[in-house]
Amino acid sequence: MTSRAKHLPSDERRAEAVEAVVELAARSNPEEITTSAIAARMKLTQGALFRHYPTKDAIWQGVMEWVSDRLLARIDRLAGAEADPLAALQAMFLGHVDFIAEHPGVPRMMAGQLQNAGETPAKRMARTLVENYGNRLRRILAAARAEGVLHPTLDIEAAAALFLGMIQGLVMQHLIHGDSARMRADAARVWTIYRAGLLAGPQAREPSPVP
Amino acid sequence: MTSRAKHLPSDERRAEAVEAVVELAARSNPEEITTSAIAARMKLTQGALFRHYPTKDAIWQGVMEWVSDRLLARIDRLAGAEADPLAALQAMFLGHVDFIAEHPGVPRMMAGQLQNAGETPAKRMARTLVENYGNRLRRILAAARAEGVLHPTLDIEAAAALFLGMIQGLVMQHLIHGDSARMRADAARVWTIYRAGLLAGPQAREPSPVP
DNA sequence: GATCAAAGTAAGTAGATACTCACTTTTATG
DNA sequence: CATAAAAGTGAGTATCTACTTACTTTGATC
Numbered sequence: 001m002t003s004r005a006k007h008l009p010s011d012e013r014r015a016e017a018v019e020a021v022v023e024l025a026a027r028s029n030p031e032e033i034t035t036s037a038i039a040a041r042m043k044l045t046q047g048a049l050f051r052h053y054p055t056k057d058a059i060w061q062g063v064m065e066w067v068s069d070r071l072l073a074r075i076d077r078l079a080g081a082e083a084d085p086l087a088a089l090q091a092m093f094l095g096h097v098d099f100i101a102e103h104p105g106v107p108r109m110m111a112g113q114l115q116n117a118g119e120t121p122a123k124r125m126a127r128t129l130v131e132n133y134g135n136r137l138r139r140i141l142a143a144a145r146a147e148g149v150l151h152p153t154l155d156i157e158a159a160a161a162l163f164l165g166m167i168q169g170l171v172m173q174h175l176i177h178g179d180s181a182r183m184r185a186d187a188a189r190v191w192t193i194y195r196a197g198l199l200a201g202p203q204a205r206e207p208s209p210v211p
Numbered sequence: 212m213t214s215r216a217k218h219l220p221s222d223e224r225r226a227e228a229v230e231a232v233v234e235l236a237a238r239s240n241p242e243e244i245t246t247s248a249i250a251a252r253m254k255l256t257q258g259a260l261f262r263h264y265p266t267k268d269a270i271w272q273g274v275m276e277w278v279s280d281r282l283l284a285r286i287d288r289l290a291g292a293e294a295d296p297l298a299a300l301q302a303m304f305l306g307h308v309d310f311i312a313e314h315p316g317v318p319r320m321m322a323g324q325l326q327n328a329g330e331t332p333a334k335r336m337a338r339t340l341v342e343n344y345g346n347r348l349r350r351i352l353a354a355a356r357a358e359g360v361l362h363p364t365l366d367i368e369a370a371a372a373l374f375l376g377m378i379q380g381l382v383m384q385h386l387i388h389g390d391s392a393r394m395r396a397d398a399a400r401v402w403t404i405y406r407a408g409l410l411a412g413p414q415a416r417e418p419s420p421v422p
Numbered sequence: 423g424a425t426c427a428a429a430g431t432a433a434g435t436a437g438a439t440a441c442t443c444a445c446t447t448t449t450a451t452g
Numbered sequence: 453c454a455t456a457a458a459a460g461t462g463a464g465t466a467t468c469t470a471c472t473t474a475c476t477t478t479g480a481t482c
Contacts (some may be wrong), residue, residue: 007429007478028328031242035470048430050471108326114386115240115319127387158400165380165401169372172379175325176338189369190376197408218448218459246440259460261441 005043013052016042018062025105030112035059060122064113067106068129071099075136085144086198089163090191092140096167097187101180107171134160141198150198159198166190216254224263227253229273236316241323246270271333275324278317279340282310286347296355297409300374301402303351307378308398312391318382345371352409361409370409377401 008016020041024033035056039046053059078095082088100107113126137160144150170190174183219227231252235244246267250257264270289306293299311318324337348371355361381401385394 005430005478010428013429029326031323032328034468036468044429045431046470047432047434047472051429054471056470111322111383111386112242114383117239117243130383130387155400155403158397158404161380161384161397162377162401162404163380164383165376165378166373167376168379168383169374169376172322172325172341172375173372175322176341186369186372189366190373192366193369193373193408194404195408196411197404197406200407200411216448216460220449221458224459245438247438255459256461257440258442258462258464262459265441267440 010052013042013044014062017049017052017059018066021059021063021109022066022103022105025109026103027105030105030109057120057122060109060113060120061125063109064122064125064129067103067110068125068132071096071106071129072132072136074099075133079136079140084149085140085147086149086195089137089140089144090195092136093163093166093191094184094187097170097184100167100171100174101183104174104180107168108175130164134164137163144198151200154198162194162197166194221263224253224255225273228260228263228270229277232270232274232320233277233314233316236320237314238316241316241320268331268333271320271324271331272336274320275333275336275340278314278321279336279343282307282317282340283343283347285310286344290347290351295360296351296358297360297406300348300351300355301406303347304374304377304402305395305398308381308395311378311382311385312394315385315391318379319386341375345375348374355409362411365409373405373408377405 017038020038021030021033024037024041035049036046038059039049042049049059053062074095075092078091079088082091110126110129113120113123114130116123138156141150141154141156141159145152145154145156170183170187173186174180177183228249231249232241232244235248235252246260247257249270250260253260260270264273285306286303289302290299293302321337321340324331324334325341327334349367352361352365352367352370356363356365356367381394381398384397385391388394
C-alpha cells in the first residue's frame with residue numbers, strides 16, 4: 001500500500017519524459033537536468049524512468065526527435081501557406097521565433113547537444129535537424145532568386161547562414177532579458193534589415209553622401 | 212624528494228589556469244571541464260589549484276574577465292584604426308571572427324555561463340561583456356547613421372542584435388563543420404548581405420519584377 | 423477470478439567531482 | 453643561513469549522478 005498511482009503504458013511515459021525535459025530546459029541549464037528531476041516532474045521514482053528509456057542519452061534522442069518533428073512540421077505548414085517565397089521565408093522566421101518563445105529551452109538544448117564531445121545518437125539527430133532546416137532555407141531562397149524576387153547575385157548559402165544567425169541572436173537577447181514578448185517584437189525589426197539585405201545587391205560605398 | 216617542479220607565484224598560476232580553461236574549451240564541452248583537467252594541463256595536482264582560486268566559479272570569473280579584456284581591446288583597436296564608421300564596423304566584425312577562430316571555446320563558454328541558473332559572479336561578468344559590446348555597436352551604428360553613411364530610418368538596436376546574431380550563426384556553422392578557415396570565408400560573405408541591409412532602407416515588395 | 427507480464431518502488435552501487443587537510447618542498451628575506 | 457610564508461603533494465571526504473536490482477502493485481486476457 002505504498003502507492004496508488006496508475007500504471008501507464010510505456011509509450012505514454014516516454015512522451016511524458018520528453019515533455020518533462022522540454023519544460024525543465026525552459027527554466028534551467030539543460031546540462032543540469034538530471035534523471036531525478038525528470039522523474040520527479042513525471043511523479044515517478046527515478047528508477048522507474050529506466051523502465052521506459054535504457055539510458056539518459058536515449059531520452060535526449062527522444063527530445064531531439066520531438067523538436068525536429070514539431071519544428072519542421074510547423075515551418076513547412078507556414079511556408080506552404082504562402083505563395084510568395086519571400087513571404088514564405090518571413091513566415092518561417094516568425095514561426096520559428098514563436099516556437100522558441102513557446103519552448104525557450106529548445107535552442108539551449110540544441111546548442112548543448114551540438115557541442116557534446118562524443119558522437120551520441122542525440123547529437124547526430126540535432127545535427128540532422130540543422131541540416132534539414134538549412135536545406136529548406138536554401139531551397140526557398142533559390143526559388144525566390146529564380147523568380148526574380150531577390151537580387152540575382154545573392155549568395156544563398158550566406159543568406160541561409162545569416163537566417164540561422166538571426167535566430168541565434170534573438171535567442172541570446174532572450175537569454176539576457178528573459179522576455180518572450182520582446183523577442184517577438186525584436187524579431188520583426190531584425191527581419192526588416194535582413195529582408196533589405198536580401199533584396200539589395202552589394203552596393204557602392206556612399207549611398208547618400210552628406211550634403 | 213617527491214617533486215622537483217618550481218613553485219610559481221599565485222599571480223602566474225591564476226593566469227595559467229585561465230589559459231588552460233580557454234584551451235580545454237576549444238576542444239571539449241565547457242561544462243565538462245573539471246578542476247582535475249585544469250590542474251593536469253598546468254602540471255599540478257588538483258589540490259594545488261585551490262591554493263590560487265577559492266572555488267571553481269572564481270576560475271570561471273577569471274576566464275570571463277580574460278575574454279572581456281582581450282576581445283574588447285581588440286575590437287576597440289581595430290575600430291579605432293578606421294575613419295569610416297562602416298569600415299570600423301566591418302573591422303570589428305572580422306576581428307571578432309578572427310578572435311573566435313583563434314579561441315573556438317570562447318563563444319561556447321559565454322553561452323554556458325549565460326544559461327547558468329544561479330546568479331554567479333562569472334555569469335554577471337559574461338552579461339556585462341555582452342552589454343559593453345552592444346553599447347559599442349550602437350555607438351558606431353549611430354555615428355554612421357548620423358554621418359549619412361547608413362539609411363536614415365535604420366533601426367539601430369535591431370542592427371546591433373543582427374550583428375551579434377551574425378556571429379552566433381557563424382559559431383553554429385563552425386560547431387557543425389569544425390573548420391576555422393571556412394568560418395572566416397563565410398564571415399566575409401555574410402557581411403556582404405548584412406552591409407546591404409544596413410545601407411538599404413525598408414523597400415517595396417517587388418524590386419525587379421519577372422519579365 | 424486466476425495469472426502473468428508490464429510498470430512502479432525503494433534501496434542500493436560505482437564512479438566522478440569540488441573541495442579539504444596534514445604534511446613537505448621551495449623561495450624570499452632579515 | 454635560519455626561518456617563515458607561499459606553493460605543492462597526496463590522500464582524504466561528502467555529495468551527486470546514472471544505472472541496477474529484488475521485490476510489489478497494476479491491469480489486460482483467458
